[in-house]
Amino acid sequence: MTLWQQQMVGLIAPAVERSIATQEVVIGAGTLGLAGEVAARVTPLRRALVMADSAGFAAAGRQVLDALSGAGFQTTSAVIPNAPLPEAAVTEAEPFRAALAADPELFPVSVGSGVINDLVKWAAFRNDRRYLTVATAASMDGYTSAGAALAQDGFKVTIPARAPVAMLADLDVIATAPAEMNGWGYGDLAGKVSAGGDWLLADAMGVGPLDDVAWRLVQDHLRGWLAGPEGIAAGRTESVARLLVGLTAVGFAMEFHGSSRPASGADHQIAHMWEMEGLSFNGQKVSHGAAVGVGCVASLALFDWLLAQDLSALDTEDVLSRSPDLDARLTSLRTAVPDARVAVRAEEELRAKSIDRGTHRERLERLRVAWPELKSRLGTHLLRTEEMAGMLARAGCPAYACQIGVTPDHLLRTLRAAAYIRRRYTIFDLLHDAGLTEVAFSAVLPKLGLPATEAAE
Template sequence: MTTWTSQMDSLIAPAVARSEVTDEVVVGASVLTQAGALVRRMTALPRVLICADETGFEAAGRPVVRSLEAAGFPVQTHILPINPLPKASVEEAESFRAMLADDPDLFPVSVGSGVINDLAKYAAYRTDRRYVSVATAASMDGYTSAGAPLAENGFKVTIPTRAPIAMLADLDIIAAAPAEMNGWGYGDLAGKVPAGGDWILADALGVEPIDDVAWPMVQDHLAGWLAGHDGVKSGDRDSVARLFTGLTAVGFAMEAHGSSRPASGADHQIAHMWEMEGLTDQGEKVSHGAAVSVGCVVSLALFDWLLGQDLSLLNIDSVLNRTPDLATREAHLSEVIADHKIAEKAKEELAAKHAPPDIHAARLRALREGWPALRDRLAAHLYRHDTMAEMLQQAGAPAYAEQIGVSPDHLRTTMQAAAFIRRRYTIFDLLHDIGQFEAAIAAVMPTLTTSDLVAEL
């Protein structure tokens, strides 16, 4: 198996060289002491603002502050409480943004995991500042990405921002992070499997071609990154380092492609619905990675169903005659998305991707004629949903909706709603295009709501 250190040289270093934004990535053991020198190389601003929450600052904040002070920086800290947990929202980022706006001499340094990184990234972008990210867990893929997935007025979108000018990750800190956090990162990385399947569909039907740069950065290495599930749960440093390398590469792939397509498909649409709802389980907010982990299994179950169909026999005229028009779909959208603000934004996304009859017919012809080859291509790429569920569990990530407090009825509604919230073509849209959306959901629900694995927890 390729080592994470060799991939840092063969994959991450070229990505940094190609990046128009990120100048340096430092990953290794006991590297927090390098934070001050790293920031000194990145900015001429005289002072530093540490952006963190209580958990991130407890994990790495003090040695980062000491290193910055040793490099000659006066340091201010702005530490968000963790009760309640910080929200991934534009509104939550406002306190960071305001402090930077009030003092043009402050250089932001994010110390924490996913939400804090995204809040600092957004605040830095809004104040036309570069920033350095100090990662504290292998919990998500956004450290090196150019977008910040934040809720704005309640609707979660990936806001175009800038990737960090540098990122530092101390493997001693990351391996010691709570096992569930690195499990969430494993779930986020696992989601690239069905996301890749979604991109294969979009490519085959002429909706969005696969990017020859971004695709291999993720998909050529994904199986190896996912192979270390046992070590992720136990905190084995090499396994966690391999996971973190994969997440870092995904971030660079998103930057190279200019969108989150290399990392996000129907799995993330499901997760975003739960995040916008403010889903909690046993009184705690369900993390992004946990939601994506479950969304990954749901998406793969839909792909399992799809691969069992013979679409070379598709009756195109019958499908076209039964396809609901845009107004009918908007009415259904309003039924499954209760929040008015979210529903209105979702209608914009639906209108942007709704295919007129001629385009719909062309897609169906391409699907019918190319199905044997497309089915083989998908089958070679995807994992079966039950196989992936077992891998996720072994990595310490949830795999089934019950594990994050989602009932079967709630799961069904989520799938129906998630199909509307992004214009990106995914398996949801393919199932709609062939007139089998509800049939596929009904078929997979029994496999997603009963599991011996769930009973064992």
């Protein structure tokens, strides 16, 4: 048995067992024809609505409809266009919600990748309906997760919903997905390296303890899933299978932890800023995974810089005396986040994570004491910036801001804004606590504008 097949047995099957929502995960070559019998096992309903975007439908829609009919389902389909790409927003999911609401006997089936999966997840959840997701690309980690990553009033959030009752992925379909899409999935998975670093920081600072189950499900296997990135670009079945198993495991980790903490840190905050801006490059909306890949490299650069500092020598009283109060931070936030709809929500997040002076002093003391061990833990856990950038490049995923049309100025604005948009403790918060935000940003920016080889010239 190959690694991914072993992990289907040793990792995914126990996760399905533990999941309160998901009863089946089928990953394998030539499995599309099983969609009908899988659906029949997990729902008593016998009418199915296949929801897809046009690319997902072209890849697998017809076969899924045939499989459902073959298993005794009456089928209808709703296909949304791919050009322009559907927006990951609640408004876009509303027609699906309404279609399901109009017929309580309709079993929802999502056929496609990131956006359509989240739209159907949200629409199904709003109707308290279980659903089947048929994955057509290994492009992100949300197939098995309980949250729908959608914009609400222009603010990207993970809306609590429910994981699918079943997930099916035909590796023959996944391997022939556009190589860039599987590259995006690699970027989304790469983000777990820096997100894990954020979690280690939160754990050490006493604001977000590690959860052994979710941590191990992702972090014990992450290096293996990220090995051999060339295979992703080449569409090798073995490589995309391993990637997909990794993304599937991450989805479960989020369900088990009850939040996206196991999957998302500063890397995703950076990516979410660009997603909320509707960032486009070469006439195409920049995908979630591509944005996460670049966010991950930016975050790792901040970590690399941090690891070169001696935080046990921090002068607590000096840091406290220079630290901006909440009002000053709110003013900075309004400058950093010009979109009023985003700023309003970011203000809520900033207020929620704002601490008084006494707590700030305690945190700094804790950091000074914890630093030697924390530094060594981070050093072992993290990959170096250039190493990760090289792996992303080989997988066909952008790694540097310029590769998605983000200038150094724009990147600096993004870093400043991203620090505010989520209360979750990340390297942004540690830099703030230590009074090092701007010095860290200035230090890493020259490294992040261009790929290392070009920057060195």
